[in-house]
Amino acid sequence: MSxxxxxxxxxxxxxxxxWIEAAAAEWFPxxxxxxxxLRMPERAYDPARGQYHSVEILKAVARAAPAxxxxxxxxxxxxxxxxxxxxxxxxxxxxxxxAVVSLCRLRQEFYGLPADEALLRxxxxxxxxxELGHTFGLTHCSDTRCSMSxxxxxxxxxxxxxxxxxxCGAHLVRRFAALDGEQx
Amino acid sequence: MKNIWHILIVDDEEVMCESMAAWLREDGYRVxxxxxxxxxxxxxxxADYAIYFIDLKMPGGMDGIDTMMEIRRIRPEASIIIITAxxxxxxxxxxxxxxxxxxxxxxxxxxxxxxxxxxILKLKKxxxxxxxxxxxxxxxxxxxxxxxxxxxxEDILSLARDISSLRSTVLIRGASGTGKELVARAIHYxxxxxxxxxxxxxxxxxxxxxxxxxxxxxxxxxFTGAGxxxxxxxxxxxxxxIFLDEIGDISPKLxxxxxxxxxxxxxxxxxxxxxxxxxARVIAATNKDLAQLVAEGKFRxxxxxxxxxxxxxxxxxxxxxxxxxxxxxxxxxxxxxxLGKEVSGISEGAMKLxxxxxxxxxxxxxxxxxxxxxxxxxxxxxxxxxxxxxxGSIGRNQPWQVPDLPLAELERQAIVAALERKSGNxxxxxxxxxxxxxxxxxxxxxxxIPR
Numbered sequence: 272m273s274x275x276x277x278x279x280x281x282x283x284x285x286x287x288x289x290w291i292e293a294a295a296a297e298w299f300p301x302x303x304x305x306x307x308x309l310r311m312p313e314r315a316y317d318p319a320r321g322q323y324h325s326v327e328i329l330k331a332v333a334r335a336a337p338a339x340x341x342x343x344x345x346x347x348x349x350x351x352x353x354x355x356x357x358x359x360x361x362x363x364x365x366x367x368x369x370a371v372v373s374l375c376r377l378r379q380e381f382y383g384l385p386a387d388e389a390l391l392r393x394x395x396x397x398x399x400x401x402e403l404g405h406t407f408g409l410t411h412c413s414d415t416r417c418s419m420s421x422x423x424x425x426x427x428x429x430x431x432x433x434x435x436x437x438x439c440g441a442h443l444v445r446r447f448a449a450l451d452g453e454q455x
Numbered sequence: 456m457k458n459i460w461h462i463l464i465v466d467d468e469e470v471m472c473e474s475m476a477a478w479l480r481e482d483g484y485r486v487x488x489x490x491x492x493x494x495x496x497x498x499x500x501x502a503d504y505a506i507y508f509i510d511l512k513m514p515g516g517m518d519g520i521d522t523m524m525e526i527r528r529i530r531p532e533a534s535i536i537i538i539t540a541x542x543x544x545x546x547x548x549x550x551x552x553x554x555x556x557x558x559x560x561x562x563x564x565x566x567x568x569x570x571x572x573x574x575i576l577k578l579k580k581x582x583x584x585x586x587x588x589x590x591x592x593x594x595x596x597x598x599x600x601x602x603x604x605x606x607x608x609e610d611i612l613s614l615a616r617d618i619s620s621l622r623s624t625v626l627i628r629g630a631s632g633t634g635k636e637l638v639a640r641a642i643h644y645x646x647x648x649x650x651x652x653x654x655x656x657x658x659x660x661x662x663x664x665x666x667x668x669x670x671x672x673x674x675x676x677x678f679t680g681a682g683x684x685x686x687x688x689x690x691x692x693x694x695x696x697i698f699l700d701e702i703g704d705i706s707p708k709l710x711x712x713x714x715x716x717x718x719x720x721x722x723x724x725x726x727x728x729x730x731x732x733x734x735a736r737v738i739a740a741t742n743k744d745l746a747q748l749v750a751e752g753k754f755r756x757x758x759x760x761x762x763x764x765x766x767x768x769x770x771x772x773x774x775x776x777x778x779x780x781x782x783x784x785x786x787x788x789x790x791x792x793x794l795g796k797e798v799s800g801i802s803e804g805a806m807k808l809x810x811x812x813x814x815x816x817x818x819x820x821x822x823x824x825x826x827x828x829x830x831x832x833x834x835x836x837x838x839x840x841x842x843x844x845x846x847g848s849i850g851r852n853q854p855w856q857v858p859d860l861p862l863a864e865l866e867r868q869a870i871v872a873a874l875e876r877k878s879g880n881x882x883x884x885x886x887x888x889x890x891x892x893x894x895x896x897x898x899x900x901x902x903x904i905p906r
Contacts, residue, residue, distance in 0.1 A: 320562070359565070411482045
């Protein structure tokens with residue numbers, strides 16, 4: 272039986288993982304399961320920038336994927352970046368099995384504000400759906416209400432909806448139908 | 456529909472190339488990477504990229520600026536963005552002077568790159584549209600827009616050339632979508648009026664009074680809103696050709712006015728007392744049987760004979776099926792380009808389907824069908840499934856789409872529709888719905904359907 276796995280990379284409190292799992296279970300017709308947390312790969316850390324290379328984390332998550340993985344989403348508290356960009360909320364292999372999402376910049380504390388659990392839950396679900404959407408071949412959506420619209424800052428994360436738009440949703444349904452075919 | 460743009464990233468660091476490529480792919484772009492300048496130039500020779508991201512510092516023979524210069528030599532239109540670190544900003548400015556469009560200092564804010572890319576692509580899109588429009592404009596003056604190898608159509612084209620420099624009125628007959636306006640343009644642009652205006656008026660689209668002022672213009676104060684003297688289409692066509700489409704639809708009064716213009720070459724503007732003289736060749740077109748309208752007394756016979764000096768009848772597409780492959784080829788090439796899709800041809804099965812179809816809407820319907828097919832096409836070649844909307848009209852039933860409404864509303868609409876179909880007859884409507892009359896009465900009351 273294939274599954275959608277969620278895995279913490281480094282220390283992540285249980286609640287956000289549960290929220291993300293619930294959001295995934297709501298949208299994807301796959302059993303959602305948790306894997307034991309992974310240690311942060313050492314080479315992911317960039318001391319000059321004080322941030323973590325998301326590509327290295329994606330690689331580590333991919334290595335941890337069990338054989339029956341359909342999709343695997345890493346969740347981390349560290350701040351992600353790639354050489355050319357100052358930060359990333361998350362990254363995914365387009366049409367591939369692996370994605371990662373960072374909670375770091377989804378927390379109000381990052382912006383010097385008091386913690387807000389409800390807001391964090393919304394943001395974590397949106398970004399998890401966004402990255403998982405990429406793994407099912409969705410690219411950024413021009414509908415700003417759709418979870419697949421591109422957010423380049425936290426205001427845009429808050430502005431977009433926690434759902435896929437009908438067009439992206441229809442794409443996913445087609446992909447799920449194809450998944451059934453692959454499994455049978 | 457999202458246009459798929461190609462982007463090339465040139466950097467010697469693999470992690471840099473791959474991470475940026477992955478990020479841009481999430482935005483729907485097709486991204487290639489090159490580890491050095493030589494490879495980048497090779498790729499640029501093979502394919503045209505919309506944007507080139509080039510790292511300034513690369514080891515080996517070619518640095519970022521050399522690579523940029525070489526790519527600009529092959530692709531002068533290329534948009535190049537230089538990627539640089541803080542230490543080398545001065546050199547990046549140098550790169551701008553050498554023709555780079557932009558530079559980014561890494562690491563760069565995601566929003567900044569996102570805006571930069573969309574700004575460049577917006578410009579590219581405008582440039583591309585501009586090129587297509589230019590092509591369109593230059594092409595519509597050419598005969599070869601009429602694509603045919605049908606003998607009757609070739610006769611029409613040769614007649615069009617023969618009469619192109621005469622002043623005689625021409626009446627073009629043909630079903631809608633057969634290309635009446637194209638023939639009219641062909642006549643105009645191959646004759647000695649080619650450098651003068653070709654003015655089109657669709658007579659069916661306007662009411663009598665609007666059409667009157669459209670054709671003849673009006674004087675200031677002729678009617679409410681006539682703020683200034685305005686020239687009509689006849690005056691605008693002076694020295695050239697006026698094409699009156701759907702001539703069978705004009706009112707008796709305008710028929711009389713038109714007759715006078717044809718006989719005397721002069722008219723009055725609406726509300727005017729001064730005679731206006733014009734020299735405009737009239738080409739009229741209709742999909743109606745004017746002789747029949749004359750017989751029925753709906754069209755003046757004297758106008759009919761004035762218009763029908765030279766008559767051209769364009770056959771419907773189903774009578775010149777040999778043209779379908781040529782037209783398909785032409786539309787696929789033209790529309791794929793306009794829509795920015797890579798569609799190279801059509802499968803044998805799909806072509807057979809198009810050859811067998813009856814084309815009630817003629818060439819225009821064929822063009823629309825191909826446009827729709829290109830939009831839905833997924834694999835670079837039009838397939839039978841891309842013409843599913845045509846199959847529906849060939850005979851196979853299209854599945855009925857159930858509207859997304861509460862059941863009660865669906866029922867209410869079904870009842871209203873049944874009543875409308877049966878002109879309000881409750882007994883017949885009940886029978887059609889398969890329920891008895893009392894049940895229908897109950898439902899009418901429940902849904903408060905007035906009768």
